[in-house]
Amino acid sequence: MISDYEQRLISLRPRLLAFARLQLRNSDEAEDVVQEALLVATTNQDSFDGRSQFETWVFGILKFKILDVFRSEKRRAYWLTDSGDQWQDELDKQFRENERWQDDHRPQDWGDPEAILASSHFWRVFDACMIHLPDVPARVFSLRELMEVDIEEICSILNISENNCSVILYRARMKLRQCLEKGWLTEEDA
Amino acid sequence: MLTCQQATQLMSSRLDHEMPITKKMNLKLHLMMCKSCRRCDDQLDLIHQAGKQWYQRVIEEQATKSNDPEK
Ligand SMILES: [Zn+2]
Numbered sequence: 179m180i181s182d183y184e185q186r187l188i189s190l191r192p193r194l195l196a197f198a199r200l201q202l203r204n205s206d207e208a209e210d211v212v213q214e215a216l217l218v219a220t221t222n223q224d225s226f227d228g229r230s231q232f233e234t235w236v237f238g239i240l241k242f243k244i245l246d247v248f249r250s251e252k253r254r255a256y257w258l259t260d261s262g263d264q265w266q267d268e269l270d271k272q273f274r275e276n277e278r279w280q281d282d283h284r285p286q287d288w289g290d291p292e293a294i295l296a297s298s299h300f301w302r303v304f305d306a307c308m309i310h311l312p313d314v315p316a317r318v319f320s321l322r323e324l325m326e327v328d329i330e331e332i333c334s335i336l337n338i339s340e341n342n343c344s345v346i347l348y349r350a351r352m353k354l355r356q357c358l359e360k361g362w363l364t365e366e367d368a
Numbered sequence: 369m370l371t372c373q374q375a376t377q378l379m380s381s382r383l384d385h386e387m388p389i390t391k392k393m394n395l396k397l398h399l400m401m402c403k404s405c406r407r408c409d410d411q412l413d414l415i416h417q418a419g420k421q422w423y424q425r426v427i428e429e430q431a432t433k434s435n436d437p438e439k
Contacts, residue, residue, distance in 0.1 A: 193426060193427075196426070197426050231427070233427045233428070234427055237423075237426070237427050273371075273372060273373045276371065277371030277372055277373035277374065278371060278372045278373075279372050279404045279405075284404040284407075285404050285405075285407035285408045285411060286407070287407065288407075288410075288411060288414070291410070291414050291417070294414060295414070295417065295418060295421060300418075301422075301425070304418060304422070319419075322384070322419075323415070323416060323418075323419030323420070323422075324419050324422050324423050325423065326419075326420065326423070328384075329384040329385060344380070344381055344384065347380060347384065348376070348377055348380040348381070351380050351383075351412055351415060352376065352380070354415055355408065355411050355412060355415060358411070358415070359411070
């Protein structure tokens with residue numbers, strides 16, 4: 179017999195999984211971590227005090243579990259193996275020899291920020307651009323910007339220097355900016 | 369005077385921690401004179417805001433399908 183409580187958890191599972199997949203970029207690990215989070219939520223039902231939103235509470239547990247995965251020594255080496263320098267070259271091409279913008283790479287006007295954030299087209303582009311980021315910058319970016327972990331903590335979790343971390347974040351943001359601009363300024367197919 | 373590439377690096381690091389005053393001034397000066405970098409700065413800031421909202425959207429399942437004023 180399944181309780182209401184368990185039913186709520188079950189219905190939350192697909193969203194938890196989508197979230198974990200985007201963070202970890204590995205389906206098996208995402209399954210595992212969601213399983214663990216659900217287990218914690220089931221066995222610690224009493225610690226949910228009803229003051230926070232139920233979803234927020236469960237996602238909080240998942241977030242904690244994901245950070246644990248990132249922390250694990252075994253994971254780290256694999257974590258920081260980058261897919262190559264090609265995407266970095268692409269970024270450098272935005273600038274001329276004298277480090278000023280290339281004419282055809284100058285940032286364009288995106289319009290009113292509030293309208294952008296209210297647009298479902300923008301969010302579709304955002305998700306697509308996230309998926310297209312290479313793994314390493316995507317993970318650091320999602321730790322920093324999506325999970326709002328501060329940079330000192332990211333450095334200590336991943337055991338990398340703050341400088342290294344800043345460079346990865348810089349490149350992730352610039353790459354995302356480039357991708358968003360392309361997608362956002364392109365009319366959506368009806 | 370900062371180059372555009374240096375300016376973009378400062379824009380990014382400004383989102384992660386407080387910046388020394390001289391760097392802040394240098395960036396401000398560059399932004400006053402460079403429209404492309406001003407746009408880039410606004411856009412990186414928007415991405416920063418979007419990141420925060422993104423997590424909340426996932427939790428609330430404001431999925432594109434269910435809450436779409438365009439459809
Ligand atoms: Zn500039």
